[in-house]
Amino acid sequence: xxxxxxxxxxxxxxxxxxxxxxxxxxxxxxxxxxxxxxxxxxxxxxxxxxxxxxxxxxxxxxxxxxxxxxxxxxxxxxxxxxxxxxxxxxxxxxxxxxxxxxxxxxxxxxxxxxxxxxxxxxxxxxxxxxxxxxxxxxxxxxxxxxxxxxxxxxxxxxxxxxxxxxxxxxxxxxxxxxxxxxxxxxxxxxxxxxxxxxxxxxxxxxxxxxxxxxxxxxxxxxxxxxxxxxxxxxxxxxxxxxxxxxxxxxxxxxxxxxxxxxxxxxxxxxxxxxxxxxxxxxxxx
Numbered sequence: 001x002x003x004x005x006x007x008x009x010x011x012x013x014x015x016x017x018x019x020x021x022x023x024x025x026x027x028x029x030x031x032x033x034x035x036x037x038x039x040x041x042x043x044x045x046x047x048x049x050x051x052x053x054x055x056x057x058x059x060x061x062x063x064x065x066x067x068x069x070x071x072x073x074x075x076x077x078x079x080x081x082x083x084x085x086x087x088x089x090x091x092x093x094x095x096x097x098x099x100x101x102x103x104x105x106x107x108x109x110x111x112x113x114x115x116x117x118x119x120x121x122x123x124x125x126x127x128x129x130x131x132x133x134x135x136x137x138x139x140x141x142x143x144x145x146x147x148x149x150x151x152x153x154x155x156x157x158x159x160x161x162x163x164x165x166x167x168x169x170x171x172x173x174x175x176x177x178x179x180x181x182x183x184x185x186x187x188x189x190x191x192x193x194x195x196x197x198x199x200x201x202x203x204x205x206x207x208x209x210x211x212x213x214x215x216x217x218x219x220x221x222x223x224x225x226x227x228x229x230x231x232x233x234x235x236x237x238x239x240x241x242x243x244x245x246x247x248x249x250x251x252x253x254x255x256x257x258x259x260x261x262x263x264x265x266x267x268x269x270x271x272x273x274x275x276x277x278x279x280x281x282x283x284x285x
Contacts, residue, residue: 021270087129143210221245
């Protein structure tokens, strides 16, 4: 684990207060049984104690199965003030009682919700975290502009339409949030903000190195990566593929991800959307 980038092994009182905010973006990184990265929106992520991370579950999903098979996780939490924390934790257990269970279900989002509430609370042991940092918008905005230039002047090489029209347009919206995840050599998912990423075509994402370039440069070529995209309207989508390494596109240092998988995480029915799964007939009633 990089102790310079993740120097803290406990949350401060200020961290715990800020992370308990009801309105925030929380991303949980897990590892699939195939060893691939998976990113999920978990808005209930917060610190339960100085050395534990907790999150409330109010719907079923793939990540809840992953942590039972592989406890190594990565997380990122970003507040409405654009300050964010990133770190690693080991999954421990789940319960449907206790102070955190009561806390979640007494927040306005769940207390006055007639359709669902938090029915299970998951606990993880903190390994390390970055501490609070501001999102570097002064680097992200120019990086997004450079990405637009690189993709505009680059020849498309699409062979497989992994992204449909909606997904492609979603990743092209500059004001949508995007996060890249990959599994590091210690087996933990690393999460990197990648707001500058855009769709090169229906099979590739492209991004300049203008923001978080040092971290992006550490990802080895041909590493499996996941890129999670979300809008503040609570729409989101997840794609996965192989990072092709750093390239010069229109003279701009850029990263390219060749996609091979797409997933709809949104309720009421999260499901894989590419490759298209065959429709199975119902034979038992």
